[in-house]
């Protein structure tokens with residue numbers, strides 16, 4: 001198991017090219033199963049979760065060809081081995097990442113059945129899958145779950161998949177992607193209300209339309225899908241990763257550094273730049289680049305009635321829960337106070353203990369809420385030894401360590417590698433003192 005050894009306190013500078021978006025590409029890779037024709041995908045990030053999903057696709061029988069150029073692959077799902085889904089290997093591999101759950105929708109639509117071990121991903125609280133399965137059931141599938149076996153199954157009934165009206169209980173991101181991928185090949189019209197609508201889902205829907213699907217309402221929470229007989233191959237380019245972009249903003253603020261983040265796709269960042277601005281961080285637009293200038297201090301704004309700012313998560317176009325840990329770490333060195341309210345996940349704030357060990361002033365009010373009283377960069381955090389509990393807490397602890405006085409060691413960095421491409425190499429290129437051992 002590798003660790004990161006970090007000496008904090010270096011001011012950083014330079015340009016960053018954001019990686020392709022992890023949570024988009026996991027959807028897009030599953031969609032290659034919806035056609036037997038080749039699908040070319042560009043800007044695929046070289047990260048653990050994505051590489052694992054590509055391996056699962058290969059084990060399922062998908063032909064994977066690497067093209068010239070970084071992150072450019074062609075996939076062809078013309079000889080799927082459904083037996084693999086019942087194998088011990090799949091039980092282990094499929095459980096290793098959250099995104100594998102989105103194999104189910106396409107497999108159900110194309111081959112009439114799908115099996116899935118309970119998916120992994122971050123241990124950040126209960127992560128139920130009701131929306132996914134209820135959606136499949138609405139389309140006419142039968143659902144099976146063996147208690148203790150931790151293995152799910154769905155199969156189409158005699159009448160096949162049929163379009164239906166559904167009002168989702170919650171706007172689940174991967175749930176909506178799964179239902180959309182099943183519905184595009186179902187007979188007739190499917191209406192999905194309270195659909196998740198973040199840019200990555202819009203990207204999936206646009207790709208499916210290029211493949212011949214009929215989807216109305218893309219970008220809204222009301223999707224109307226007319227099923228088609230079959231889909232064709234296509235080409236798709238993955239957006240830059242908005243969570244990675246937010247992580248670089250956090251790093252610049254905490255280390256008082258100027259960073260230029262290239263080609264961020266501003267129109268797909270939604271409320272993210274404004275939330276950082278509310279913390280007092282200057283986030284400047286220059287064409288499609290983002291410049292975060294070096295700032296000695298940044299001051300947290302108050303609400304208009306003068307009360308303490310709350311930053312909380314909400315389904316898109318609200319603020320993504322995946323950036324709340326980073327906002328929290330930034331607040332530790334801001335001037336002023338903020339309440340961080342993580343509404344979606346139950347166990348994502350426990351990592352604040354480590355920040356408190358490092359000298360941050362944080363009161364964990366309950367599993368969902370933490371109040372941060374900023375140190376205004378008057379006292380630096382102190383380096384320490386810690387372990388990365390989940391991907392976003394991991395990057396937040398790494399940012400804290402890079403800003404801290406002295407040496408830090410971070411264990412369990414595989415969590416960070418799940419979602420951040422060559423992170424240590426890229427950090428060294430902008431002046432950070434970090435080694436992987």
Ligand SMILES: CC(=O)N[C@H]1[C@@H](OP(=O)(O)OP(=O)(O)OC[C@H]2O[C@@H](n3ccc(=O)[nH]c3=O)[C@H](O)[C@@H]2O)O[C@H](CO)[C@@H](O)[C@@H]1O
Nearest residue numbers: 023098099126127170171172173174175315321322344345
């Ligand atoms: C592989 C992938 O794409 N993972 C992302 C995906 O996970 P994922 O698709 O698994 O997350 P969901 O959108 O299903 O739900 C996330 C959590 O929010 C809760 N919830 C969701 C919607 C809602 O209206 N109300 C509500 O309370 C759910 O109960 C759950 O606890 O979306 C999450 C929410 O943006 C992100 O954190 C994950 O990084």
Ligand SMILES: C=C(OP(=O)(O)O)C(=O)O
Nearest residue numbers: 098099121122322391392
């Ligand atoms: C929670 C995350 O990922 P996953 O859903 O894959 O666990 C994340 O990307 O922050």
